[in-house]
Amino acid sequence: MNAASTPHLLACEFRGHLARQEQLCDRLERLADSLPDALNVQEGLYVAQSLLPTVTLAHRFEEEKVFPLLHGTTHSATLERLGYEHMGDEEYAGDIIHALRAYVMERRSSNAEALAWMMRGFFEALRRHIAFEREHILPLLEKEKLP
Numbered sequence: 001m002n003a004a005s006t007p008h009l010l011a012c013e014f015r016g017h018l019a020r021q022e023q024l025c026d027r028l029e030r031l032a033d034s035l036p037d038a039l040n041v042q043e044g045l046y047v048a049q050s051l052l053p054t055v056t057l058a059h060r061f062e063e064e065k066v067f068p069l070l071h072g073t074t075h076s077a078t079l080e081r082l083g084y085e086h087m088g089d090e091e092y093a094g095d096i097i098h099a100l101r102a103y104v105m106e107r108r109s110s111n112a113e114a115l116a117w118m119m120r121g122f123f124e125a126l127r128r129h130i131a132f133e134r135e136h137i138l139p140l141l142e143k144e145k146l147p
């Protein structure tokens with residue numbers, strides 16, 4: 001393990017990814033609340049553009065830098081579950097991007113309720129995922145409680 005990948009530095013980077021995903025959840029919630037009539041088009045397009053890069057960067061960081069440190073420990077089953085949640089979230093994010101862009105571009109007001117429901121399902125699940133990682137995974141790096 002070199003200096004650039006010490007648990008303390010990884011914890012700092014991990015906190016950054018978690019914070020950026022939380023900010024994204026907040027933006028999605030504001031967008032969902034604004035539907036159908038008060039939608040900020042620029043904000044909708046920005047969120048659609050940044051959604052997948054934000055979550056995939058966080059996921060690859062965790063899977064490539066954090067999870068390998070915990071493989072072979074009592075956390076193995078948890079890591080597998082978190083990995084599956086990553087896959088599900090990326091697929092779900094793709095669906096939201098498609099639906100959000102379609103709504104912004106075409107203003108299909110009949111789809112506003114479905115779009116808001118999709119966004120709420122996504123950010124509520126992602127917030128639970130983030131809360132779990134902050135409570136159970138991040139402390140392992142912060143306190144260097146690694147095997």
Ligand SMILES: [Fe+2]
Nearest residue numbers: 059062082133
């Ligand atoms: Fe994660």
